Amino acid sequence: METQTPTDETVEEIDDASFFPKGALAFFILLIVFFAILWFSMYFEILARQ
Amino acid sequence: MNFDTLELSKSMRRLLLLLLILPMALLVMGVYGGLMQALFRAGIVTSDPFVGGEYYRGLTLHGVINALVFTTFFAVAFGHAVITKTLNKALNERWAWTSGILMIVGTVMTALTIFAGRADVLYTFYPPLQADFFFYLGLVLVVVGSWIAFFTWIPPYLEWRRENPGTKTPLAAVGIFVTFIVWFIASIAVAVEIIVLIMPWVLGWVDGINAMLARTLFWMFGHPLVYFWLLPVYVMYYTMLPRLAGGKLYSDTAGRLVFFMFIVFSIPVGTHHQLMDPGISSEWKLIQGFFTFMVALPSLITAFTLAASLEYAGRKRGGKGLFGWMFKLPYFDTSRWLFAYFITGLILFIFGGISGIINASYQMNAVVHNTAWLPGHFHMTVAGPVILGMLGMSLYMVAKLTGKKIRMKKMVLAVPYVYSVGLLMMSWGLMRGGLQGMPRRTNTGLTYSNPDSALYRADWQLFTDVVVVGASIMFLAMVVYFVAFFLTLVYRRAEEPSMSFGWTESVHESPTPVRWLHNFRPWVIVALVLIFVTYAPVMYDVTTSNYGTSPRYGPDSPAPRVSPSPQSEDLPPPSSSDAEAGDERAERLDLLIE
Numbered sequence: 001m002e003t004q005t006p007t008d009e010t011v012e013e014i015d016d017a018s019f020f021p022k023g024a025l026a027f028f029i030l031l032i033v034f035f036a037i038l039w040f041s042m043y044f045e046i047l048a049r050q
Numbered sequence: 051m052n053f054d055t056l057e058l059s060k061s062m063r064r065l066l067l068l069l070l071i072l073p074m075a076l077l078v079m080g081v082y083g084g085l086m087q088a089l090f091r092a093g094i095v096t097s098d099p100f101v102g103g104e105y106y107r108g109l110t111l112h113g114v115i116n117a118l119v120f121t122t123f124f125a126v127a128f129g130h131a132v133i134t135k136t137l138n139k140a141l142n143e144r145w146a147w148t149s150g151i152l153m154i155v156g157t158v159m160t161a162l163t164i165f166a167g168r169a170d171v172l173y174t175f176y177p178p179l180q181a182d183f184f185f186y187l188g189l190v191l192v193v194v195g196s197w198i199a200f201f202t203w204i205p206p207y208l209e210w211r212r213e214n215p216g217t218k219t220p221l222a223a224v225g226i227f228v229t230f231i232v233w234f235i236a237s238i239a240v241a242v243e244i245i246v247l248i249m250p251w252v253l254g255w256v257d258g259i260n261a262m263l264a265r266t267l268f269w270m271f272g273h274p275l276v277y278f279w280l281l282p283v284y285v286m287y288y289t290m291l292p293r294l295a296g297g298k299l300y301s302d303t304a305g306r307l308v309f310f311m312f313i314v315f316s317i318p319v320g321t322h323h324q325l326m327d328p329g330i331s332s333e334w335k336l337i338q339g340f341f342t343f344m345v346a347l348p349s350l351i352t353a354f355t356l357a358a359s360l361e362y363a364g365r366k367r368g369g370k371g372l373f374g375w376m377f378k379l380p381y382f383d384t385s386r387w388l389f390a391y392f393i394t395g396l397i398l399f400i401f402g403g404i405s406g407i408i409n410a411s412y413q414m415n416a417v418v419h420n421t422a423w424l425p426g427h428f429h430m431t432v433a434g435p436v437i438l439g440m441l442g443m444s445l446y447m448v449a450k451l452t453g454k455k456i457r458m459k460k461m462v463l464a465v466p467y468v469y470s471v472g473l474l475m476m477s478w479g480l481m482r483g484g485l486q487g488m489p490r491r492t493n494t495g496l497t498y499s500n501p502d503s504a505l506y507r508a509d510w511q512l513f514t515d516v517v518v519v520g521a522s523i524m525f526l527a528m529v530v531y532f533v534a535f536f537l538t539l540v541y542r543r544a545e546e547p548s549m550s551f552g553w554t555e556s557v558h559e560s561p562t563p564v565r566w567l568h569n570f571r572p573w574v575i576v577a578l579v580l581i582f583v584t585y586a587p588v589m590y591d592v593t594t595s596n597y598g599t600s601p602r603y604g605p606d607s608p609a610p611r612v613s614p615s616p617q618s619e620d621l622p623p624p625s626s627s628d629a630e631a632g633d634e635r636a637e638r639l640d641l642l643i644e
Binding site: 016024034035039045046 | 353
C-alpha cells in the first residue's frame with residue numbers, strides 16, 4: 001500500500017518460528033472476561049426486574 | 051505474495067470509480083439523514099425540508115443509502131479489484147458493466163421513490179408497510195446487479211485453479227468469494243419475499259400479505275447481510291492490516307478457517323431477530339440463537355489472530371512486556387493513515403460484538419427488543435468497523451485509480467478517531483436509554499423528549515442529549531472526510547493510475563493447501579443442509595400459523611385489520627371494556643398524529 005515498507009521502523013528482528021503471542025493471548029483472555037462481565041451484568045439486570 | 055501484477059484496464063478503472071464515487075455522493079445525504087434522526091428524536095427539529103419533513107422518510111433514506119446501497123456498491127467494486135489483482139486475471143468487462151449499470155439504475159429508482167415520499171418503509175420494509183412498486187424493483191436490480199458481478203469472478207477463478215493446481219487460493223480471494231457466497235444464498239430469501247409476496251400485493255393481484263412469512267424471509271437475509279457488510283472488511287484486516295502495522299499475519303490458516311466458518315454459520319441465525327415474534331416455536335428460536343453464538347466463533351478467532359499479528363508488528367517496532375507492543379503501533383502515522391481506519395473499527399467491534407451476543411440471548415432479548423439499545427448495538431458494527439473500513443479503502447482505491455495524492459492527510463488521519471468518539475457517545479446514549487425502555491424507530495421528539503407532552507420522560511433526557519452530541523461529532527468527522535475525498539478527486543493527477551494493494555505475508559503458512567480449507571463446495575453443502583434443518587420448521591410454523599393476511603398499513607388505517615381466519619371466527623366478540631379501551635387508544639393516536 002502507499003506506504004508500506006514493513007521494515008522501515010524495525011527495531012528488533014523476530015524469529016518467526018519461535019514467536020509466541022503471549023500478549024495477544026493475555027489480551028484475548030481479558031477480552032473474554034470483559035465479555036462475561038457485560039453479559040452477566042445484563043443477566044442480573046433481568047433478574048433484578050423479575 | 052507476488053501475484054499483484056496485472057493492471058486494471060481503463061474501462062475497469064472507470065467502472066470502479068463510478069461504483070465508489072456515486073454511492074459516496076449518496077452517502078452525503080445518508081449521513082445528513084443520520085444527524086437529522088438524532089435531532090428529530092431529541093425534539094430539536096420537528097421538520098426536515100430536505101426530505102419533505104418526514105421523520106420516517108429520513109430514517110428510510112438513512113438506512114437504505116448507508117446500509118444497503120453504499121455497502122453493496124463498495125463490496126462489488128472492492129471485489130472486482132481484489133479478484134483481478136489476486137488472480138492476475140482480467141474480468142469480463144461487458145458483464146461487469148452490465149452489473150454496475152443495473153445497480154445504478156436500481157439505486158436511482160429506489161432513491162427517487164424515497165424522495166418522492168412513496169417509500170416511508172425503512173430499510174427493513176416490513177409488510178404491511180407498503181412502498182411504491184419501483185422501490186422494490188430498484189432493490190431487486192441492485193441485488194441482481196451484485197449477483198452478476200459475483201458471476202463474472204467465477205470463470206477466471208476456475209481458470210486460475212486449472213492453471214495453478216496445488217496452489218492455495220489467495221486469502222483475499224477466498225474472503226471475497228465467501229462474502230458473495232453468503233450474499234447470494236441469503237439474498238435468494240429476500241428475492242422470494244419481494245417477488246413472490248410483496249410485488250403481487252403491491253400490484254393489487256392479491257388483497258393481503260402474510261406479514262410473518264415476509265418478516266421471516268427478510269431476516270433469513272437480513273442477518274447474513276451483516277456478514278456481507280463485515281466480510282470485505284475482514285479481507286482488509288487479514289490481508290492488509292498486519293503489513294500496515296509493520297508486521298505479518300499470524301496465521302494464514304486461521305484466516306481461511308474463519309472465512310469458511312462464515313459460510314456455514316452466517317445464515318441459520320436470522321430468527322434471533324424474531325425472538326419476540328409470535329408464530330415461531332420457541333425451540334427453533336433457541337436453536338437459531340445457539341447458531342448465532344456459533345457465528346461469534348470466527349470473530350473471536352479473528353480477535354486473537356489479529357491481536358497476535360499486531361503484537362508481532364509491535365514487538366518488531368520495539369514493544370516490550372506483555373502489552374508494550376500496543377503502544378508501538380502506527381496510530382498517528384500519516385503515511386499509514388489507513389491503519390487508523392482499521393484499528394478504530396476493531397476497537398468499536400469489541401463493543402458491537404458483545405452487545406450482539408446479548409441480543410441473541412433468548413431471554414435477555416426481552417429486555418432490549420425494539421428499544422434504542424438495538425441501534426446503539428448495530429451502529430457499533432455497521433457504522434463502526436464496516437463503514438470505517440469501507441471509507442478508508444474507498445479513499446485509498448480512488449487515489450490509486452486516479453493517480454492522485456490524498457489531500458488533507460492529517461485531517462484524514464484524525465477522522466476515524468473523532469468519528470469513533472462520537473459513535474461511542476451516541477451508542478452509549480442509545481443503549482442506556484434502551485435499557486430504560488426508550489423505543490427505537492420512534493420520533494421521540496414529539497413525545498418522550500417533548501416537555502409539553504404527557505408522555506415526556508425527563509429521566510431519558512440525558513441519554514437523548516448524549517446521542518445528539520455524539521451524532522454531531524460523527525457528522526463533523528464525516529464532513530471532513532467528504533471534503534478530503536472530493537478534494538482528492540478534483541485535484542490534478544500526480545502519477546499514473548495504478549491499482550495495487552499491499553498484501554501481507556504470514557508468520558505461519560503451510561506451503562501447500564490444507565485439503566479441507568481448499569474447496570468451497572463442502573462448506574456450501576454443509577451450509578445448505580444447516581439452513582434446511584433450521585429453517586424448514588420455522589417456515590412450517592409461519593405458514594401454518596392462522597394469522598391470515600394483512601392489508602396495507604397506512605395513515606388511513608393505523609391499526610392493521612386482520613383477515614378473518616378459522617381461529618378468529620371462533621373467538622368471542624370483544625367485550626365493551628375492550629371496545630372502550632380501543633376507542634381511547636384510537637383517540638390518543640389521533641391526537642398524536644395531529
